Amino acid sequence: MKLPVLFVLFTAVVSARAGGDPEGKNNLAGKSDLPQGAEGLAAKYPGDRGIAEAEGVIFADDFEDGAPGAWKRWDEATDAKKNILAAADPADQTGRLGKACLQVTATLAKDNGGGLTKWFASADTLHFRFYTKFDPDCDYVHHFCTLRANKSLQGGDRWSGFGGAGEKPDGAARFSTALEPWGNWGKEPAPGKWNFYSYWHTMSAAPDGKFWGNAFRPAEQPVIRKGEWICCEFLLKHNTPGQADGEQAFWIDGELRGHWKGIDWRTAPGLRANAFTLESYITSNWTKNPVNIVSFDNVVIARSYIGPTPAVKK
Numbered sequence: 049m050k051l052p053v054l055f056v057l058f059t060a061v062v063s064a065r066a067g068g069d070p071e072g073k074n075n076l077a078g079k080s081d082l083p084q085g086a087e088g089l090a091a092k093y094p095g096d097r098g099i100a101e102a103e104g105v106i107f108a109d110d111f112e113d114g115a116p117g118a119w120k121r122w123d124e125a126t127d128a129k130k131n132i133l134a135a136a137d138p139a140d141q142t143g144r145l146g147k148a149c150l151q152v153t154a155t156l157a158k159d160n161g162g163g164l165t166k167w168f169a170s171a172d173t174l175h176f177r178f179y180t181k182f183d184p185d186c187d188y189v190h191h192f193c194t195l196r197a198n199k200s201l202q203g204g205d206r207w208s209g210f211g212g213a214g215e216k217p218d219g220a221a222r223f224s225t226a227l228e229p230w231g232n233w234g235k236e237p238a239p240g241k242w243n244f245y246s247y248w249h250t251m252s253a254a255p256d257g258k259f260w261g262n263a264f265r266p267a268e269q270p271v272i273r274k275g276e277w278i279c280c281e282f283l284l285k286h287n288t289p290g291q292a293d294g295e296q297a298f299w300i301d302g303e304l305r306g307h308w309k310g311i312d313w314r315t316a317p318g319l320r321a322n323a324f325t326l327e328s329y330i331t332s333n334w335t336k337n338p339v340n341i342v343s344f345d346n347v348v349i350a351r352s353y354i355g356p357t358p359a360v361k362k
């Protein structure tokens with residue numbers, strides 16, 4: 049009698065993809081055929097110089113323009129009057145990051161921090177790579193770098209993927225995923241460990257009955273290092289509407305840490321991941337340190353694996 053076994057297996061697969069994978073049970077990173085290390089398109093562009101012209105690159109910013117024109121390639125930026133965003137010296141000896149980076153200063157009791165958002169022409173498979181550095185005094189970060197799917201690049205529909213915290217998305221209007229540090233409710237040393245925090249139409253409800261981002265994380269991971277530049281990259285593959293064949297994956301310093309398949313991101317072909325927000329957003333929930341500085345540099349959005357950028361020879 050095989051039927052009950054098949055039924056149990058089917059139920060297990062469905063529930064895993066519906067509720068994320070907080071314990072890493074369905075993480076395919078150890079047996080994935082995705083590229084790793086220096087196999088990416090950045091390998092030919094030390095310091096990302098000229099990478100914007102490379103085949104498959106959709107967007108790139110190395111922040112070398114400095115202030116005040118530093119954010120001109122982006123569509124939205126946190127209000128300049130709040131003094132949250134600044135151009136700063138990346139202080140990187142390898143030359144990979146040039147002379148300027150984006151620095152986000154979030155000050156508890158004064159603001160929530162902020163960042164930049166770019167809308168872009170989407171593709172079936174998308175890669176997002178950026179370098180980041182958490183200041184030695186940086187505490188927990190509530191939200192970090194988020195990819196949102198909107199119904200269009202124009203008009204009000206370009207905002208359909210924003211907002212909706214606590215609500216289950218309409219599969220034709222919204223899905224999102226974020227690569228974020230996760231502090232495990234203060235149990236991990238700040239800023240915590242990397243994970244995906246995702247919203248989509250078949251996600252699971254939290255015990256309070258609301259729909260908070262479902263987590264995808266590896267079973268084992270080191271705590272994020274502070275005071276050092278880290279190369280982060282994540283992949284999102286759209287699903288075919290009606291099929292659960294979407295994917296997401298992330299790499300830290302070229303090491304594939306997480307890869308998940310079987311995700312039913314959307315129900316409509318017109319809904320495409322097309323807005324990327326680079327930010328450090330804090331709240332008083334877990335953050336206790338008054339001043340929290342996070343830096344970003346060498347942002348690339350592309351249709352294939354990007355990988356770390358080589359050092360620049362002097």
Ligand SMILES: [Ca+2]
Pocket residue numbers: 110111112138145146147148149345346
């Ligand atoms: Ca730079």
